[in-house]
Amino acid sequence: MRIDLHTHSNVSDGTEDPDVLIRSAVAAGLDVVALTDHDSTAGWERARTAADELGLGFVPGMEVSCRTDTGISVHVLSYLHDPAHAGLAEEIAKSRSARLTRARRMVELMSGDFPITWELVQQHVTEGATVGRPHIADALIALGVVETRTEAFERILTARSPYWVSHYAPHPAAAVALIREAGGVPVFAHPSAFNRGAVVGGAVINEMIDAGLLGLEVEHRDNPEEARVELRRIARDHGLLVTGSSDYHGSGKPNLLGENVTSEETLEAIMSLATGTAAR
Secondary structure, eight states, rough: OOEEEOOEEEEETTTHHHHHHHHHHHHHSSSSEEEETTTTOOTTHHHHHHHHHHTTEEEEEEEEEEEEEEEEEEEEESOOOOTOOOOHHHHHHHHHHHHHHHHHHOOOHHHHTTTOHHHHHTTTTTTTOOOOHHHHHHHHHHHSSSSSHHHHHHHSTTSSTTTTTOOOOHHHHHHHHHHHHOOEEEEEEEETTTSSSSSOOHHHHHHHHHHTTTTTEETTEEEEEEHHHHHHHHHHHTEEEEEEEEOOOGGGSSSSTTTOOOOOHHHHHHHHHHOOOOGO
């Protein structure tokens, strides 16, 4: 079986509707796909309906945006959790609100140098989506300021730019604990993505393990091969699951569906460990 457990629709920063993403997964020859939009489960039902119609296995998930005490960004994938769990839902709502405030402030700062407005950014946000820098990037593309999201992130939306604004996000260990409380299976997404910025060391990973982390996303294009060797060792030493995924974003990134996959045995383990309502 070909199983891809990390994809994004336009409910977050992907470019395809959830049902279109499912059709793309079928066309790519996948047998199972997970929808893991950033801090949102709004695409689950549309994706599930399309998957049922097309005979594709579907795993509902979410990618939780986190931040350490030192400001390092960390992403935790949550599979099959209960989206109605109060603790997790409240934390996600807090993060989404902070991201909205942050995005508005960044646009305000940029408007002094570019003809960008909040109204233009909103035109690129799908209903129910978590507003983020990709939507600002799309507005900049529409204005002709940049040609691609990649260029926007490298030139204008980087943390080194004068337009950068930080925002609230839960500590990754706290997010792991909440995911477990919600009956979900937490997996550390692309742990060694050095090309995205600073990554956490063993101390934070140990905190996440102590909080109930169940897996590491090892097979991912942003994890260098030498780092994957170390990640496999950590997984082996701590009894963690090892997943592989594409982190597909449609045309928003070069990542291709199924370019990395997860084993059937690991998917079965994830299904057996989940106790949230989404697992039933």
